[in-house]
Amino acid sequence: MNLPAIETITVALGERSYPVSIGSGLLADHARWRDALRGKHVLVMSNTTVAPLYLDHVAKGLEGLSWSSLLLEDGEAHKSFANIGVALDALAKLGATRDACIIALGGGVIGDMAGFTAACWMRGIDFIQMPTTLLAMVDSSVGGKTGVNHPGGKNLIGAFHQPVAVVADTDTLATLPDRELRAGLAEVIKYGLIWDPELFDWIEANVGAIIGRDPDMLRLAIARSCEIKAMVVAADEREQSLRAVLNFGHTFGHAIEAATGYARYLHGEAVALGMLMACDLSARLGMIDADVTQRLRSLLLEAGLPVEPPRIGAAAALGLMQMDKKVQAGSIRLVLLERLGKAAIVSRYPQAALDELLTRYCG
Numbered sequence: 001m002n003l004p005a006i007e008t009i010t011v012a013l014g015e016r017s018y019p020v021s022i023g024s025g026l027l028a029d030h031a032r033w034r035d036a037l038r039g040k041h042v043l044v045m046s047n048t049t050v051a052p053l054y055l056d057h058v059a060k061g062l063e064g065l066s067w068s069s070l071l072l073e074d075g076e077a078h079k080s081f082a083n084i085g086v087a088l089d090a091l092a093k094l095g096a097t098r099d100a101c102i103i104a105l106g107g108g109v110i111g112d113m114a115g116f117t118a119a120c121w122m123r124g125i126d127f128i129q130m131p132t133t134l135l136a137m138v139d140s141s142v143g144g145k146t147g148v149n150h151p152g153g154k155n156l157i158g159a160f161h162q163p164v165a166v167v168a169d170t171d172t173l174a175t176l177p178d179r180e181l182r183a184g185l186a187e188v189i190k191y192g193l194i195w196d197p198e199l200f201d202w203i204e205a206n207v208g209a210i211i212g213r214d215p216d217m218l219r220l221a222i223a224r225s226c227e228i229k230a231m232v233v234a235a236d237e238r239e240q241s242l243r244a245v246l247n248f249g250h251t252f253g254h255a256i257e258a259a260t261g262y263a264r265y266l267h268g269e270a271v272a273l274g275m276l277m278a279c280d281l282s283a284r285l286g287m288i289d290a291d292v293t294q295r296l297r298s299l300l301l302e303a304g305l306p307v308e309p310p311r312i313g314a315a316a317a318l319g320l321m322q323m324d325k326k327v328q329a330g331s332i333r334l335v336l337l338e339r340l341g342k343a344a345i346v347s348r349y350p351q352a353a354l355d356e357l358l359t360r361y362c363g
């Protein structure tokens with residue numbers, strides 16, 4: 001696979017279509033994104049970890065505009081409705097008009113909050129995603145799901161609001177902690193499993209180089225992931241049907257995250273465990289060969305991702321799965337594999353098979 005140094009993918013949504021640019025040096029390459037700013041007001045939202053590293057690169061591109069930055073504290077705990085109020089206050093202070101733009105500089109937490117703030121101000125202003133984690137580059141910055149957590153659950157408050165551009169500067173991954181990089185890779189592996197068997201083979205062959213942050217390998221992995229996400233979002237923006245396949249491994253993963261207080265696992269790590277369980281269940285139901293589960297397990301181990309779920313108890317796991325946002329009319333819809341590279345949404349399956357799986361993995 002060969003790609004140009006900078007890859008641009010379009011998320012095709014008619015008038016709301018937007019480019020996703022992926023490559024080295026993009027934050028400082030202002031010509032690439034400055035045109036996306038329509039008005040003179042810009043609020044850069046970031047956090048206290050990312051801003052000291054990269055805000056300067058962005059600031060140089062904002063010369064001549066009326067802009068300010070809002071640096072939130074780092075962490076999922078700060079992805080709160082209260083902080084949306086803080087961001088809206090910052091827009092008011094800036095005197096932000098309808099043509100204002102918010103720039104999200106950070107990982108998925110900042111991206112989700114900046115997007116939701118943009119959706120709220122004056123019933124919707126522009127925002128640009130500048131993702132700085134692998135997870136945000138391959139997943140959260142593309143597709144327009146925005147929001148914050150509620151004490152009652154993760155991401156319960158939110159809106160669909162598409163960015164006007166995504167600028168993924170792969171140089172920023174140089175400072176990302178190893179564990180975060182591996183967690184992001186789990187989502188790349190997901191795209192291989194649900195959509196692209198060649199991508200899965202390619203990750204198997206190159207996992208060492210990807211984890212070793214080879215720039216070409218990272219760019220390839222991000223570009224292919226974004227291509228797949230863009231296709232799925234273009235086909236089903238509001239998750240009426242197809243987009244649900246992107247939740248592969250997530251229903252199990254969310255249960256594990258919730259049972260462990262969102263403290264023990266990064267999201268991508270919980271998704272890795274969830275994908276293994278979903279794969280295993282697909283095999284037990286005769287949908288795929290057992291060797292797919294074996295291959296996934298080996299790949300996760302090589303990627304430094306967990307493969308042994310915590311013993312949270314089968315009943316507790318089932319209870320938490322039933323609280324997932326994807327549950328419809330009380331039945332847990334599972335995303336399973338029909339084959340390596342093709343996912344299916346399954347509403348009818350023997351409950352005993354799910355119970356047996358949960359007992360085996362969760363105790």
Ligand SMILES: NC(=O)c1ccc[n+]([C@@H]2O[C@H](COP(=O)([O-])OP(=O)(O)OC[C@H]3O[C@@H](n4cnc5c(N)ncnc54)[C@H](O)[C@@H]3O)[C@@H](O)[C@H]2O)c1
Nearest residue numbers: 049074107108109110132133135136139140145172175176
């Ligand atoms: N909107 C969506 O479609 C979608 C999809 C998946 C996940 N999400 C959300 O994304 C969030 C998780 O995103 P995440 O994994 O990016 O976590 P994150 O935003 O918390 O970032 C992870 C950590 O890395 C730090 N960091 C970010 N970039 C860095 C860099 N370049 N160098 C050094 N440190 C850096 C952050 O400060 C943070 O401590 C969750 O809130 C999840 O709900 C949203």
